[in-house]
Amino acid sequence: MTENTPKGRPFDTDLTKRVLAAVRSQLEDYGFVNLSIEKIASEVGCGKTAIYRRWPTKPELVAAAILDTSEIGDLPDTGDVVDDLVEHAWQNLENFRRSEDETGNNGLLLAMFNMDVIPIISESFMQARHAMGREIIARGVKRGQVSSDLDHDLIIDTLAGLTLFRTTLKPDTRVRTDDEIKATYRSLVRSLIGDPR
Amino acid sequence: MTENTPKGRPFDTDLTKRVLAAVRSQLEDYGFVNLSIEKIASEVGCGKTAIYRRWPTKPELVAAAILDTSEIGDLPDTGDVVDDLVEHAWQNLENFRRSEDETGNNGLLLAMFNMDVIPIISESFMQARHAMGREIIARGVKRGQVSSDLDHDLIIDTLAGLTLFRTTLKPDTRVRTDDEIKATYRSLVRSLIGDPR
DNA sequence: ACAATAACGAAACGATACGTTGTGTTGCAC
DNA sequence: GTGCAACACAACGTATCGTTTCGTTATTGT
Structure with missing residues (x-):
């Protein structure tokens, strides 16, 4: 069995979606440079750790938000x-x-040029x-x-x-x-x- | 006479050139986000004030460096x-x-997309x-x-x-x-x- | 020669943000 | 119930922006 049954509490997929949507909204308004992960967390109502657990760096978070749409x-x-x-x-x-x-x-398209x-x-x-x-x-x-x-x-x-x-x-x-x-x-x-x- | 004879010590045009060249070099290696004005200053051997006196913000500095070449x-x-x-x-x-x-x-071209x-x-x-x-x-x-x-x-x-x-x-x-x-x-x-x- | 002006280097500052770490809690599988 | 991992929250170290202050230096006009 090379099956990988996930252990422990699973990711909240709804939270994932809300984060990506918030990232897109902020990219639109402020661009890559002025996008703040802390602001995203407080806007979505989650901790920063929930974000960094999914995407280890800001560029990867941004790339995910772009690919998502x-x-x-x-x-x-x-x-x-x-x-x-x-x-x-x-x-x-x-x-x-x-x-x-x-x-x-x-702003979202411009964020790609990084x-x-x-x-x-x-x-x-x-x-x-x-x-x-x-x-x-x-x-x-x-x-x-x-x-x-x-x-x-x-x-x-x-x-x-x-x-x-x-x-x-x-x-x-x-x-x-x-x-x-x-x-x-x-x-x-x-x-x-x-x-x- | 609406002549504008500049008062006081003039800009060091050679310093201006060296700063813009250093900015281009750093943009090439690190991109806009990781360009550090402090690093530019120490590399060129000037104070941060000499840079901010010429270009009030990082985007304007970067734009000047791009237009310069x-x-x-x-x-x-x-x-x-x-x-x-x-x-x-x-x-x-x-x-x-x-x-x-x-x-x-x-990296320099990418820096334009901001x-x-x-x-x-x-x-x-x-x-x-x-x-x-x-x-x-x-x-x-x-x-x-x-x-x-x-x-x-x-x-x-x-x-x-x-x-x-x-x-x-x-x-x-x-x-x-x-x-x-x-x-x-x-x-x-x-x-x-x-x-x- | 001297006064006025403004650029100069150095240093310190407040504010913001990244990414990490630690604590205790909550949800899911066995 | 036990183990595991995601969760919120908080604190942390580091880095950077852009500002301010200080004493110094280069240039122009009188």
């Missing part, structure tokens, strides 16, 4: 590679926007998202919608990069509707795969 | 819009790479870079190399986004030569402006 999403498979790539890009945007406040600021947080997110999330992009394009190639000569990684990274850039460094004053954004993705995808329209 | 660059003007956009993208990459260490990590740093960099640098991109494309339109129907902002942001994404979130294991990277930019630019080759 990041959805890998389902692999789009409409039969059309353009639709699939647009949907894929849209999923990225939704993940970023989930943590956006009313003014367009995104030497100790990036490796965790990258390993458990970004790589999986990238693999989904590759799969979408591979199916497009099989259907003859995409040339295999194209640089597939470039297509995926370009789409992700645009979303990242516009969400972080360019707090654009322009208000765009969801339809406008989707149309932009669609036109970009068509350019990238050389679709003649 | 960021070059706006000259507006490319080769007569060919593709060459100009490739050069523009290359300048972005060079700005990012200037602070890369031997392992490809980039609620209190981004606005400073964005206002005094990103907007100017974006304007240069617009000018390049405007000249291309005038020469008849680019259709005015295209979304010019999209072209600029897509190029910048790719560089940002690959420099931060995707610590790519693949080693690419400068020539490969330039060829990638070239092919992407051609896709974006609909250049038939």
Whole structure:
């Protein structure tokens, strides 16, 4: 029996959820630097030890809070590679926007850009998202919608990069509707795969 | 006479340079969070007051250190819009790479992604870079190399986004030569402006 | 030469936060 | 009931921010 029956009092899963939610809320308002674990504990109504028992350091706590609301999403498979790539890009945007406040600021997303947080997110999330992009394009190639000569990684990274850039460094004053954004993705995808329209 | 002749002992400009260089070095190794102004002072051999007299807070100090090595660059003007956009993208990459260490990590660039740093960099640098991109494309339109129907902002942001994404979130294991990277930019630019080759 | 001004190094300060440790209590499995 | 581990609470050592004070030094104007 290599079974691992847990001994002793189990974790309070509801407390876990409340902590992660409180972390997200504070990241949004104050950012990584000014996030205080002591404030989280008092807000949630628990001891600091309950937090440190789960996540040994602040970066790991923050990474957990980010991953907790990041959805890998389902692999789009409409039969059309353009639709699939647009949907894929849209999923990225939704993940970023989930943590956006009313003014367009995104403290949670910014918290990801930390030497100790990036490796965790990258390993458990970004790589999986990238693999989904590759799969979408591979199916497009099989259907003859995409040339295999194209640089597939470039297509995926370009789409992700645009979303990242516009969400972080360019707090654009322009208000765009969801339809406008989707149309932009669609036109970009068509350019990238050389679709003649 | 509204002349402002400075009174008293002037700033030591050499000290200013040494502080900013030390800040960059520490950001590279430890990141924003673990950068210590006290360590900077002792390393440079000055008092903390000399630093706080110049930059009132840590984010402003960090922003100054980043801007100090960021070059706006000259507006490319080769007569060919593709060459100009490739050069523009290359300048972005060079700005990012200037602070890369031997392992490809980039603590200085990551330090930019901070609620209190981004606005400073964005206002005094990103907007100017974006304007240069617009000018390049405007000249291309005038020469008849680019259709005015295209979304010019999209072209600029897509190029910048790719560089940002690959420099931060995707610590790519693949080693690419400068020539490969330039060829990638070239092919992407051609896709974006609909250049038939 | 001398006065006014402000940067300089050094040191101490209060406040805040990380992460650890110890105490006694509570919940769950055997 | 016994063992185990999570729980709240409190105290602790260390580190850092940003401020303040002090005596000193460099520069300008009279």
